[in-house]
Amino acid sequence: MILRPFEYVECARVHEAADVLRQYGERARIIAGGTAMVPLMKHQLLRPDVLVSVLRVPGLAHITRNGEGGLRIGALATHWDISRSRVVREQHPLLAYACSRVGSPTIRSMGTLGGNLCYGESASDPSPALLALRARVRLQGADGERIVPLEEFFTGFYATAIAPDEVLTSVEVPPLPAGSRWKYLKWAPRAQEDKALVGLAAVVVLEGRRCQMARLGLGGVATCPVVLRQAERSLEGADLHARQIAEAADMAAAEVEPVEDLQGSADYRRDMVRVWFRRVVSELVTQGQHP
């Protein structure tokens, strides 16, 4: 399929990109790795007149430790970069693992974390992990910068809180509490590189079987990636035996509003949340952390 003509603007600074976005409004779209944008354009679901590239903006692909002991991941870091980064694997192996589960090697080496989040896809792999890690995103507009918790960034079906003239510049990931265990489990019915029908990320801190802290992010089920708040509260302070885990799993299944598509009905997705939840939490209790 041939792309219709468009203007290509390559920016060297974030505020230049924000200015162009403000100038053209909805007619302009930002592009980085292009793994989401180009197929959308080929299928004519998006027909921008102007593509604003931020690929040449210096520093946007850096992965560094931030002041609070966590990580700052530049929006242009690719899934491949993140999954292979030593500092991410040491400090946030959950995120490294989730990024290693994105699509195919080609997609992982071209697609960027910033692009993945701005796409707002429910079935994103990094999003549930970042929700469980309570990450925040930095958004730079022509009028300045703001920091938004990722949970508030996703607002609906392919919808985010980013303004039309803002650029997502980095993701701030707070440090994991000591003794955290983690797991990300993805259910893709056909092939491993498919999008998740259910992707559940969990971070827990346990003392014996007593749950001190639970953080749960879910992708692929609702209109956007979500935090399972009620299930988290149900786990925290409880002794995690099979019955308690099953009750929390029921709560998780009840608190989501599943969408349905050709891959699975809403009821099927809800059932899979219950199954995945029990499996993830039980394995964290009995086996400790591992993918």
Add this chain to the structure above:
Amino acid sequence: MQIQETFTVDAPLEVVWGFFQEIERVARCVPGVESVNAVAPDRYRVVVTQKVGFISATFEMTTQIDGKAPMQLMSYSSIGKSVKGAVGNLRSTARVEFEALLGGGTQVWLTSEVAVGGMLGALGHKVIATKSREITETFARALRAEIQLAHQ
């Protein structure tokens, strides 16, 4: 995909039925409708824009009244394609049934069937289900408000 919605209006059946004969007014209760023009008896050209997330499309539709049973039901069908934004086409049918209530109000049932073609339909099954339900709910709320306002 079928969507059903029901609501009551604090107005007699005759008033509600009369309102539904004015298609332009009914159409304006549909969120996203930009223009409605009669092109023939019981046939209208409707331009509607819908947006979900970053995907938006403006459809040019031809809507016609397929059947009427006075004070009981009306049925419509629409067909059109996008003229701006995401490429796709859309086909829908709607059936509206009326029943007089004992207290003087009217119960209205809406049943609509929506099909979206092209890549928009292939990608957007999830969104169409969600969005169609949202549109129907908003439409029902707007209709009720409009009829009651006209009746006061």
